[in-house]
Amino acid sequence: MSIDTSIIVPIYNTAEMIKDSVNQITNTMDPLRMNYEILLRDDGSTDGSREVLKQVAGEYPEVKYFYNPSNKGLGSTLRKLLRDARGDKIVYCDCDLPFGVHIIPVLLKRLKDNDIVVASRYRGALNRTPFARKACSRFYYFLCRLLFNIPIADIGSGSVAMRSRILDEVHLKANGFDIHAEFYVKASKKEFRIKEMPVEFDTPKQGSFHIWEHGPDALMRTFKLYFESLKNAC
Numbered sequence: 559m560s561i562d563t564s565i566i567v568p569i570y571n572t573a574e575m576i577k578d579s580v581n582q583i584t585n586t587m588d589p590l591r592m593n594y595e596i597l598l599r600d601d602g603s604t605d606g607s608r609e610v611l612k613q614v615a616g617e618y619p620e621v622k623y624f625y626n627p628s629n630k631g632l633g634s635t636l637r638k639l640l641r642d643a644r645g646d647k648i649v650y651c652d653c654d655l656p657f658g659v660h661i662i663p664v665l666l667k668r669l670k671d672n673d674i675v676v677a678s679r680y681r682g683a684l685n686r687t688p689f690a691r692k693a694c695s696r697f698y699y700f701l702c703r704l705l706f707n708i709p710i711a712d713i714g715s716g717s718v719a720m721r722s723r724i725l726d727e728v729h730l731k732a733n734g735f736d737i738h739a740e741f742y743v744k745a746s747k748k749e750f751r752i753k754e755m756p757v758e759f760d761t762p763k764q765g766s767f768h769i770w771e772h773g774p775d776a777l778m779r780t781f782k783l784y785f786e787s788l789k790n791a792c
Contacts, residue, residue: 564645602629633737652716665719677717681756736779
């Protein structure tokens with residue numbers, strides 16, 4: 559049976575929310591009457607996430623789970639999830655479902671006229687992102703705009719839909735959080751249609767990105783991406 563939609567979710571120390579998030583996703587997807595799969599990959603969690611994944615996979619036939627033997631980073635985890643996805647359409651969601659589960663069918667609907675659809679906190683809708691996080695996000699946006707001329711305001715959005723065929727032309731290499739910038743840089747160069755959709759963000763949650771822990775590394779890797787793009791352009 560062919561798969562219409564793959565929902566991919568990276569997992570890292572989110573044991574307490576995995577089952578509820580999967581339940582919300584299945585309750586949202588089942589009424590749409592499409593063949594779908596939910597792929598979960600654990601990135602070396604230390605909080606028992608892997609055991610929860612085994613339990614959830616036994617309860618939901620749509621769920622498949624994988625795990626990295628050790629922590630490899632968001633980019634590495636996402637690349638493997640994208641590789642394993644079988645659907646014609648792919649929806650990437652953070653495990654905490656930052657925009658709510660209702661955003662999934664909206665993204666899929668908008669995908670009919672686009673190649674990539676991004677749920678955005680920074681395109682005019684209600685936004686209650688904490689100040690420090692918003693400031694860092696805006697700095698990173700302007701940096702990427704300066705370096706790569708990509709217009710995506712919410713580069714680190716935790717809800718993105720795409721057509722799987724674009725992965726035949728967008729070859730990702732990043733292992734860290736810089737995978738977001740790499741994805742949009744390479745997709746823009748290939749002239750894929752990218753739609754950034756304003757979505758209310760009223761209930762901020764602590765995601766897997768921590769400013770002081772991951773920020774410096776993301777910046778370093780982003781500059782590395784920039785210099786590599788200059789080399790490839792020569």
